[in-house]
Amino acid sequence: MTDEAYDVVVVGAGAGGVAAAALLVKQGYRTLLVERAAQVGGRASTVDIDGFGINTGAQIFELGGANKELFDELGVPLRARRQAKPLVLRMGRRDIAMMSGPSGLLINKVAIPVIGALARRFGWFRPAEHQRLDDWLAQLNASPAARKLVRNLTSAMFAAEPADVCARVFFDYLTKKGGMNPYGAHPDGSIGPWSDLAEYFERAGGVLRLDSTVVRAEVGPSGLIESVVVADSSGSTTTVRTRCVVSNIGPVATGQLVPAAQWPEGYLESLAQQNYPGTLITINFATERPIPNLATLIFFGHTRRLAYASYVSGPSPRLAPAGRHLYCVTSTPHPASSGFDTDAEVRLLEQEAAAEFPEFATAQIISVAVCTGDWPGQRAIPGRDWPNATPIANLWNVGDGARPPLAAGLSGCVESARLVVAAVNEKVRLN
Ligand SMILES: Cc1cc2nc3c(=O)[nH]c(=O)nc-3n(C[C@H](O)[C@H](O)[C@H](O)COP(=O)(O)OP(=O)(O)OC[C@H]3O[C@@H](n4cnc5c(N)ncnc54)[C@H](O)[C@@H]3O)c2cc1C
Incomplete structure (x- = not known):
């Protein structure tokens, strides 16, 4: 046990974790944000592969709604910019501007x-x-055309x-009120908004620990979590006392943080039963010349698998080395959650990408990411999210898997962060 003590420990610095941590520190809570990776953002991060900035998941960042409210409230400039050429729906040879x-x-x-x-x-x-x-x-x-769309x-x-x-x-x-939000791209890629928020978090007095994993949460006689055990990259562990824990690692993984005996009977089994993550397969590729018919983000209405393609380095040129252009294509396999044939699905995506963009055949393939299992496209397909609250009264889930109804993607993670921060306030007020 160390002398370290916090009001709140946030486990995981994905979108929901960073948003919750930033709001908590703004409200005066001594907050520790622990992240297993070397950088923040989780599935909305950007990593270097062969000199390219490759997004680990999300491409689209909604500029309005919950995202804008969060940045405005914290006084953090929203550096993501609306794309010059916004979203297009491609139906065969026809492009329909959606925005x-x-x-x-x-x-x-x-x-x-x-x-x-x-x-x-x-x-x-x-x-x-x-x-x-x-x-x-x-x-x-x-x-059949409508079904494909x-x-x-x-x-x-x-x-x-x-x-x-x-x-x-x-x-x-x-059809929800407010309609489709304009989206934007950050000059640093998907990580940009979350690293901007993490900088705010540290400036405001929060403690961010990267390359560190919360391996266990310890429950005291009162049935509340009293401390968490954090392992750093060298394997050495520290026990940190805390009043509340906000977990951004998904409800199923959160269940594993606490000894099984501390959960009500059947709770862990019910998590496993409801667990039905969605999959996205992304191929990141680069060309020497821009692809003329891939100048923005395109949704496809007529393909079997290829759902969207994006000119990643178009709005964010620093993600590609000079003289190179970075793109991605993305699909969902069949079946979407598990049991699909990975090789066949990747091949199908490659074939459709080549049919749409002849340049794909000679492009440099930088990475093929099959986002499934514990790194899914969505931890919970909307309509299947778990509640924020858990049976342990000072432990909440935030982010994908614990979003409110009709919330999806990054803005859904931000919405869940607001709900969790309200719950922390309530809990602390009651004690
Ligand atoms: C390919 C793909 C494309 C997508 N496209 C879009 C899009 O365009 N727009 C959109 O809005 N959404 C998109 N999404 C969904 C979006 O990326 C996710 O909904 C969102 O990023 C999930 O954020 P989160 O808050 O759940 O945290 P996560 O991203 O799940 O982050 C959790 C973090 O916890 C860390 N962690 C795990 N275990 C521990 C531990 N024990 N201790 C400490 N840290 C730990 C992980 O390293 C990770 O950083 C996409 C997802 C994928 C995979």
């Missing part, structure tokens, strides 16, 4: 708000409560297939 021009206006200012308002007010168009998305499509006699949307948004998603969650998510 700009007349089509963007029609989609975001007319179609989505009107359908959403009618659904909220009268229940029109809204699928039945427990209907699966693939069943809903069948009921609507959706054409919906599959790719569920892949890009949820790392899932229609069979995995509740139709009402999909519908409500697409």
